[in-house]
Amino acid sequence: MKDGPLRRFIKRLALLRYTFDLGVTRLVLRAQGEPRYRLTGACNGCGRCCEAPTIPVSRPVFFLRSLRWLTLTWHRVVNGFEYAGEDRRHKLFIFRCTHYDPVTKQCDSYESRPGMCRDYPRNLAYSALPEFFPECGYSSVYKKSEQLRKALEQANLPPEKYEELVRKLQLKE
């Protein structure tokens, strides 16, 4: 359902806080040499990232009933994210987005979409090993791929093992 004025206002406030938190976090990560990957490509509008938005949460939020309820309620009432499941191992909440139209693959409230939707897939450049949807128009390249490729070449690996590592570590330009 399309966001009304009240929801748009609340989401704008939430976005300000999200942007500030993200900016500070990324500053710290950059000081530590992150991100290790560079994004390439562009969005082709396939819609896969809107099919099941997934949010990583802390252990207290995942396990404490009150925090869990608050988080899920916030995402349902404000963001239009209906709880659809979870991944206990990685402490992820998985949602169905009520703003997503699977036929047109469009967001009915694009202008007021949450910060996490705006950031995707930039966040993947900061992950240990970025994984994109097969349909996604983006991919990533390890920034130090040249050095790592040289190190692999010097390791005298069998050619198929070398190719596999180059592919898995995203070392191709």
Ligand code: SF4
């Ligand atoms: S999965 Fe990638 S290409 Fe598809 S809509 Fe999301 S960002 Fe765009």
Ligand code: SF4
């Ligand atoms: S709010 Fe919009 S951009 Fe975010 S997951 Fe839903 S449909 Fe996609």
